[in-house]
Amino acid sequence: MITAGTRLGRYEIRSKIGEGGMGEVYLAQDTKLDRKVALKILPAEFREDSERVARFLREAQAASGLNHPNICTIHEINDESDLTFIAMEYIDGKMLAEKIKGDRFDLAQTLDIALQITDALAEAHxxxxxxxxxxxxxxxxxxxxxxxxxxxxxxxxTVAESEAETQQFLSQAGTILGTASYMSPEQARGQALDARTDVWSFGVVLYEMVTGERPFVGETTSDLLAAILKNEPEDVCKFNNEIPAELGRIVLKMLRKARDERFKNAKDLYADLKELQKHLEVAAARGVTMWPGAAHGFSVGVQAVVEARNSIAVLPFTNMSADAQNEYFCDGLAEELLNALAKIKDLKVAARTSAFS
Structure with a gap:
């Protein structure tokens, strides 16, 4: 353990604030820029392990290429001295794990957190x-x-290297990377991974946020992995009758065993969560009750809200002139109208494909 007051280049250690498989984390003061930072330091016993060093440096390289308000910012990486460390943004807050254990999230908080996480993942994907x-x-x-x-x-x-190369680079014999409770089926099997594995893992997190329970459990890691591969999760609405059925549908879609049946990436997931949030806000503004306690209560409530909203569809335009070259104006004019109408608050505009079908 590094003691308070120790200087690592421009950084002065204040206190230890965490520890994980990839190293110890310290609160430090950046003496040049006069700001607090978090230093993740690779333990001395791991610095001779080329694989651990590679994974450690990999974190900094992956995160430093992302610029998003919901992704921790990497300031610097140091691998040229006796200590290998990453200097990153210091976040004064709590782990979501702590909040899940100690707090009860209301629906608005749950959706706000979910949208922030999904937006960050969408940027990464x-x-x-x-x-x-x-x-x-x-x-x-x-x-x-x-x-x-x-x-x-x-x-x-996902494009830079094959999964075989990644597994060879990152895995030790018999080791499955990631935390078992949040692993996707394909991750548990050691198969190739894509954005849908993050959708699954966040599905487990979201399930835990709204129910207080994990969807898959087991006495041993083997039992847990077997449950992930074989068992179907309980509907979240069974744990809490205030959970909208639409949110239950979204969570269960995130946790489909076959990844082709999940949201294909975080962007698609974000769209469904955002639409749910909008429906709830409109319902609250109009004083619509969502029928808590009924398995399909939210579906009925949202239907009532949707029917009550002003809506419009732009139908195809027909070229009535004798000049066939004017045909392209038809689609262009409809598209312009759709885009302009979509900017009007509280107006539901039918999707172009729906209106033209």
Whole structure:
């Protein structure tokens, strides 16, 4: 353990604030920029292990390429002295794991947190990066309710390298990377991974947030992995009759065994969560009750809200002129109208494909 007052270059250690498989984390003061930072330091006994060093450096490289308000910022990496460490943004807050144990999230908080996490993952997925270790202890919540995703130590570039290369680079014999409770079926089997494994892992986190329980349990790691591979999770609405059925549908879709049946990436998941949030906000503004306690209560409530909203569809335009070259104006005019109408608050605009079908 490094004592308070120790200087590591421009950083002065204040206190130890955490520890994980990838190293110890210390609060430090950046004496040049006069700011608090978190230093993740690779333990001395691991510095001779080339694989651990590679994984450690990999975290900094993966995260430093992402610029998003819900992803922890990497300031610097040092691997040239006796100590190998990453200097990163210091986040004054709590792990989501702590909040799940101690707090009861209301629906608005749950959706706000879920949307922040999903937006951050969407940014990573858009850049070809899969986190592969999403879990409550890798997610922090600061005092303003802002989310920060940590620890890209298992992240990989989906395009840059094959899964076989990644497993050879990252895995020890008999070791499965990631935390077992949040592993996707394909991760548990050691198969190739893509963005849908993060969707699954976050599905487990979201399930835990809304129910207080994990969807898959086992007395041993083997039992747990067997449950992930074979058992179906209970409907979240059975744990809490205030949970909208639509949220239950989203969570269960995230936890489909066959990844082709899940959301294909975090962007698609974000769209469904955002639509749910909008429906709830409209319902609250109009004083619509969501029928808690009924398995399909939210579906009925949302239907009532949707029917009550002003809505419009733009139908295809027909070229009535004798000049066939004007045909392209038809689609262009409809598209312009759709885009303009979509900007009007509280107006539901039918999707172009729906209106044209």
């Amino acid at each position: 858009a850049r070809g990066i899969v986190h592969r270790d999403i879990k409550p202890s890798n997610i922090m919540v600061n005092g303003r309710g802002q989310i920060k995703i940590l620890d890209f130590g298992l992240a990989k570039k």
